[in-house]
Amino acid sequence: MNWWLWRNVSQVLAGIMLVAALGWVFSIINEKKLESSVKPGWKMVRSPGNLQAIALYRDAVWAGGVKGLFRFDRQAASLPLPAGAPRFGMVYDLFAESGGRLWIAHDKGIAWYDGAVWGSLGEAEGVPAGSIYSVMRDRDGALWLGLKDGVLCISGKVSGWGSKDGFAIGPVDSLYQDLQGRIWAGSSDLKRGGLASLSSGRWQFYSTADGLVHSAVNCIVQTRDGIIWIGTGFANSGGANRLTSDGKFASLMREHGLAGDKVRQIYEDDKGYIWFCSEYDGAALFKYGRRAKLLTTTDGLAGQEIKRIIQDEYGIYWLATDQGLNRIEHIN
Numbered sequence: 594m595n596w597w598l599w600r601n602v603s604q605v606l607a608g609i610m611l612v613a614a615l616g617w618v619f620s621i622i623n624e625k626k627l628e629s630s631v632k633p634g635w636k637m638v639r640s641p642g643n644l645q646a647i648a649l650y651r652d653a654v655w656a657g658g659v660k661g662l663f664r665f666d667r668q669a670a671s672l673p674l675p676a677g678a679p680r681f682g683m684v685y686d687l688f689a690e691s692g693g694r695l696w697i698a699h700d701k702g703i704a705w706y707d708g709a710v711w712g713s714l715g716e717a718e719g720v721p722a723g724s725i726y727s728v729m730r731d732r733d734g735a736l737w738l739g740l741k742d743g744v745l746c747i748s749g750k751v752s753g754w755g756s757k758d759g760f761a762i763g764p765v766d767s768l769y770q771d772l773q774g775r776i777w778a779g780s781s782d783l784k785r786g787g788l789a790s791l792s793s794g795r796w797q798f799y800s801t802a803d804g805l806v807h808s809a810v811n812c813i814v815q816t817r818d819g820i821i822w823i824g825t826g827f828a829n830s831g832g833a834n835r836l837t838s839d840g841k842f843a844s845l846m847r848e849h850g851l852a853g854d855k856v857r858q859i860y861e862d863d864k865g866y867i868w869f870c871s872e873y874d875g876a877a878l879f880k881y882g883r884r885a886k887l888l889t890t891t892d893g894l895a896g897q898e899i900k901r902i903i904q905d906e907y908g909i910y911w912l913a914t915d916q917g918l919n920r921i922e923h924i925n
Contacts, residue, residue, distance in 0.1 A: 634922035657684025719751030739765030779810030804842035826855030850884035
């Protein structure tokens, strides 16, 4: 009886291992096929894995994500982190000051690098222990941090807003300052997601009742024409919103040309394209109010979900995706 049971269990385990091995082989073949089909001028780097943030600092490209912090040269070749770098776990956000510091928001707090020395802010500077989800320096020099419960502003003194102060959203994983000087904060949390703006010392909160397509806010950006865009959604629901002159939100959805329902990132490039990046379906590039291009992994994207985009001074695109890094010289 025991021998019969052992034989059947062994056969089942052998079958599972065979299926797993075949799956691995096919994934490698598919990966090689995908990499071999990358367009001229496109490059992908898989090794960073799932990336959340990207920044240019001191002639290097810095990327952070699930597996920590990474550095690359301008050709996307991997570089070691400078000596003395902390061991990073999850990196949520990066912010590079011009001529100043690189700020790293991560699962243990907020760190910085100034080109020579690494450092961090902690409870002694008024920063609570725990994860920091976003970081930004405003035009007046104040440092803003997105917390699990609200936001923190460090400018000579430390000011904070959380649920006890009526701050209705969190964790705050998006921070932005528009051309009018307003500070915007967004949360993609399913329970306490939403959007807030600070003007004249007062926070105003927005939700689906104000016209947001979805309560989970993933990104905030202002395009050169002055329009504030909000990317929202979770899984297979969501869309983009633009703030209208009457303070309401107009929507842009898949039916209007978006690649997918959830909008993970919005970016305006130097050619006038506005990238609306979905979670599962790549990026729809709009120009003159309509979709002009659709980019997916079949075009050479490292992953379907583009989480951050930057362009360097040469116009080269750097994309942080769920499957690694892209360097793109041109999209035509």
